[in-house]
Amino acid sequence: MTRPSTLAFLLAGALALPAFAADYSVGANSTLGFTADFQGEKFNGSFRSFEAVIAYDAEHPEASKFDVTIDLASVATGDSDRDDALPGSEFFAVKQHPKARYTTSGFRKDGDQVIADGTLTLKGIRKPVSLRVTFTPAAGGAVLEVATTLKRLDFDVGSGEYADTSTIGNEVAVNGRLELTAKE
Amino acid sequence: MAWRSDRLRWGAAAKGLHWLMALGIIGAGVLGLVMTGMDRGMAKINAFAIHKSIGLTVLALFVLRLAWRFFDRRPADLPMPRLQRIAAHAVHGILYLLMLAIPLAGWLYNSARGYPLQWFKQFNLPALVAKNEGLAEFAIAAHVWLFWILVAVLVAHVGGALLHHFFERDDTLRRMLPFARLRHPPSGESP
Numbered sequence: 314m315t316r317p318s319t320l321a322f323l324l325a326g327a328l329a330l331p332a333f334a335a336d337y338s339v340g341a342n343s344t345l346g347f348t349a350d351f352q353g354e355k356f357n358g359s360f361r362s363f364e365a366v367i368a369y370d371a372e373h374p375e376a377s378k379f380d381v382t383i384d385l386a387s388v389a390t391g392d393s394d395r396d397d398a399l400p401g402s403e404f405f406a407v408k409q410h411p412k413a414r415y416t417t418s419g420f421r422k423d424g425d426q427v428i429a430d431g432t433l434t435l436k437g438i439r440k441p442v443s444l445r446v447t448f449t450p451a452a453g454g455a456v457l458e459v460a461t462t463l464k465r466l467d468f469d470v471g472s473g474e475y476a477d478t479s480t481i482g483n484e485v486a487v488n489g490r491l492e493l494t495a496k497e
Numbered sequence: 498m499a500w501r502s503d504r505l506r507w508g509a510a511a512k513g514l515h516w517l518m519a520l521g522i523i524g525a526g527v528l529g530l531v532m533t534g535m536d537r538g539m540a541k542i543n544a545f546a547i548h549k550s551i552g553l554t555v556l557a558l559f560v561l562r563l564a565w566r567f568f569d570r571r572p573a574d575l576p577m578p579r580l581q582r583i584a585a586h587a588v589h590g591i592l593y594l595l596m597l598a599i600p601l602a603g604w605l606y607n608s609a610r611g612y613p614l615q616w617f618k619q620f621n622l623p624a625l626v627a628k629n630e631g632l633a634e635f636a637i638a639a640h641v642w643l644f645w646i647l648v649a650v651l652v653a654h655v656g657g658a659l660l661h662h663f664f665e666r667d668d669t670l671r672r673m674l675p676f677a678r679l680r681h682p683p684s685g686e687s688p
Contacts, residue, residue, distance in 0.1 A: 353613060353615045475539060
C-alpha cells in the first residue's frame with residue numbers, strides 16, 4: 314500500500330466514523346445477566362444496577378462503542394445463600410472492587426455476526442473479552458443483544474476452595490439485552 | 498452362601514442389602530447431624546452433597562430390596578412369644594416406611610428449596626416440585642422428625658436383635674450376619 318492511499322484511508326476512516334454511530338440511551342427494562350453451573354445444574358443471575366453508554370452503527374459496526382459499568386453488589390440469583398456469598402471476598406469482592414467495567418476497543422464482522430472486542434475489568438483483573446452483538450432496529454430505537462462465555466477463574470471469581478470446578482463450573486455465559494432509544 | 502433366603506437363613510442378597518443400607522443410613526444420619534452446624538464453605542457444600550448422594554443410594558437400594566422381597570422367601574420366624582413377634586414385625590414395617598419416607602422428604606425439601614440434586618457428581622436428578630418455601634419448611638420438618646423416629650425405632654430393632662443374640666441365645670442375629678454359623682442348625686444339616 315502506498316503512502317498517499319494509506320493517508321486517504323485513515324482520513325476517510327477518521328472522518329467517516331463519528332458521522333455514522335448513533336448515541337442511544339438505555340431503557341429501564343434492559344437486563345444484564347449470566348448463567349452459571351452449580352452441582353451440575355444451571356442457575357441464572359442478573360445485575361439489577363448497571364450503566365451502559367452505547368453508540369452503535371449497524372451499517373458500520375467499527376464506528377460503534379460500548380462502555381458498561383456494572384454494580385456488582387446488585388447481583389441476584391434467586392437464592393439467598395448464594396446472593397449472600399457472591400459479594401464476598403472469594404467471589405466478587407465488592408468492598409475492594411464494587412464495579413466491573415467493559416469497554417470496547419473495536420468491532421468486526423465474522424460472517425454475518427458482529428463481534429465486539431474489548432476489555433473486561435472484574436475484581437481488579439483486566440482481560441480481553443469479545444461479545445457477539447445482535448442489533449435489531451425497533452420503532453424509535455433498537456434492541457441490542459450481546460452474549461459471550463467467560464471463565465470465572467480468569468477473573469478469580471470463586472477463589473480459594475471455591476475454585477473447585479467440579480462443583481462450580483468454570484464457564485459462565487453472559488447475556489445482555491438492552492432496550493435502546495435514539496438520543497436526540 | 499446362596500443368593501436367595503431359605504427357611505433358616507437370609508440369603509446373600511437380603512444380607513447384602515440389609516448391611517449396605519445399615520451403613521448408608523448411619524452414614525447419612527451422622528453426616529446430617531454434623532453438616533448443619535458447619536461454617537459456610539466448600540466443606541459444608543460437599544458434606545450436603547454427600548449426604549444427599551448417600552440418601553439417594555439408600556432410596557435406590559430400598560426399591561431394590563422391596564422388589565427382591567417379592568421374589569425371595571423369608572426365613573420362618575424363630576420361636577418366640579406372640580407379642581414379641583408382633584413387635585418385631587411392627588418395627589420392621591415402620592423401618593420400611595421410614596426408609597422410603599425420609600429420603601423422599603429430603604428430596605422434596607431439596608426440590609422445594611430449588612437446590613440441585615446430584616449423585617456423587619455423576620448425574621443430576623430432577624426436582625419433585627417447583628420452588629415453594631412453605632412446602633420446603635414442611636418437608637424439612639418432616640425429614641428431621643422422621644429421622645428422630647427412625648433413631649427410636651432403630652434402638653428397638655438393634656436392641657431386639659441383641660437381646661435375642663445374648664439372652665435368648667437364638668439365631669435371630671446370626672442368620673442375618675454375613676458369615677456367622679447358626680447356633681441351632683436343624684439335625685442332619687451341616688451348619
